[in-house]
Amino acid sequence: MSSPTAASDREKVVSKLPGWLRQSLKVRAAQHGIEIQTAVEQGIRDWCSLASMPASIDTAGADSFSTFLPPGQWDEFRGIAAERRVSLIQGLAQSVQLWLDTNPAPDVVRPEITRRIVVCNQKGGVGKTAITAGLGEALAEDPNALYSVRVAKALTKALRASETRAGETAPSDDPLDIENLPGPGLQVLLVDFDPQCHLTNQLGATPLPMNGDSLTNHMAGDPKGDLRDLIVSIDEDTFGGRLHLLPACNDAFLLDVRLSAVRAREAALERALASLEGDYDVIIVDCPPSLGLSMDAAAYYGRRRDGERHGQSGALIVVQAEDSSADAYELLTSQIDDLRNDLQIDIDYLGIVVNLYDSRRGYIATSSLQGWVDIKDPRVVGLIGDLKEQKEAVRVKQPLLSYAPKSQQAVAMRALAREVL
Structure with missing residues (x-):
């Protein structure tokens, strides 16, 4: 599921995400001015730290999704997913949804004077x-x-x-x-x-x-x-x-x-x-x-x-x-x-x-x-x-x-x- 990349000190991760969730991630990351890989990293970190399982995500129709994570994070995530008895696809979807929930869309900046x-x-x-x-x-x-x-x-x-x-x-x-x-x-x-x-x-x-x-x-x-x-x-x-x-x-x-x-x-x-x-x-x-x-x-x-x-x-x-x-x-x-x-x-x-x-x-x-x-x-x-x-x-x-x-x-x-x- 992962392989080293010479382009950076991160490793490439290949999994799957539902199309609607991937699109929401792209938009929200752009709204906050950060890279998708950073959002996924934060979401996985927070998911691994949860005391209880979040709601299940509908992953029907999930297709290929790749990103880059810090070395070792995917292995840690994979181990915690096994302990919680959830698939990697479900765990990744929950992680992304968790990041979306904790990083809502920013309000439109409106001028004080028209x-x-x-x-x-x-x-x-x-x-x-x-x-x-x-x-x-x-x-x-x-x-x-x-x-x-x-x-x-x-x-x-x-x-x-x-x-x-x-x-x-x-x-x-x-x-x-x-x-x-x-x-x-x-x-x-x-x-x-x-x-x-x-x-x-x-x-x-x-x-x-x-x-x-x-x-x-x-x-x-x-x-x-x-x-x-x-x-x-x-x-x-x-x-x-x-x-x-x-x-x-x-x-x-x-x-x-x-x-x-x-x-x-x-x-x-x-x-x-x-x-x-x-x-x-x-x-x-x-x-x-x-x-x-x-x-x-x-x-x-x-x-x-x-x-x-x-x-x-x-x-x-x-x-x-x-x-x-x-x-x-x-x-x-x-x-x-x-x-x-x-x-x-x-x-x-x-x-x-x-x-x-x-x-x-x-x-x-x-x-x-x-x-x-x-x-x-x-x-x-x-x-x-x-x-x-x-x-x-x-x-x-x-x-x-x-x-x-x-x-x-x-x-x-x-x-x-x-x-x-």
Whole structure:
């Protein structure tokens, strides 16, 4: 049942476990940030120390399971199992269950102040909506399940590679750069702040009617009901009721005109959404491609509040690796800087997301990416490839992370979520 391994000072143990128990062990170990072998070692040690036998575990359908234990522990375990007249499979299952019982899943870490992420760029077509949706989906994934996540070193590798060569779609798909991690499990509200209703349509929801209530009405001080009544849940089977959407309405085309008559108009979005913040950990605003009053209101909403740490809320800027995005970036940051100075407020930059990237497009793409990397503050926090799954998800009106949860784009969205967190 065991054999020495030259890779470490542990010995390899081969036994069996039921699939459901092995999966629970994988998830819980990841939640606590420890290796599976460490959890099994602790469970066996505690099981061997028990004064009485725990409840029997259903081991029907158990299949092969291997791990590495300190030298001698398996022999000790085997002897105690013989004394207690239980099979090694039953004893191992009881040990694993004992560890699970004594190491419950940690609570989801929730922010004291609702985090507000404003996804923006006055240039259309850069993919703000896709980033808004993907980020929100990644933040709302199940904390009791494991998902493929591209770790930070992969982003660094892709960025460095852009300096030296073209000809390979980034990011790299090296499996060594992937980790399986629990979902953040946050309560997320996506706000479609664009009169074109792209976010609403892409997620399969229905835009609000022009003659009904809307976010625009609430911002203009003319509400027709409770804003909470307009919110819809997105794909409850996948996100467990943690991902919600406030749909857009075409009346937002008139928002700047209506805001011009509102007092303290830069705070209009904050006033409208204030009653919802208690229900959510994160609110993500998909901004229109505009530098008008609506963008002022969005940027103000993302400002750092009293008692809020730097980088908890702010502006997430979506760009592409091409020249026109750089021009739009300058205009946007100038507007935000003017707002900072005029109102004496702090608006943090959460980072730059380079979207729809494909290094096969050659020098323009790779040199532009390097230009974004050289900015340093804000730094590049996401690199999303131009691949087919996002377009397919939009076509079928499904969230990307439920339509293609193992795609490179989904993996990169999860990495972005962890960078922003």
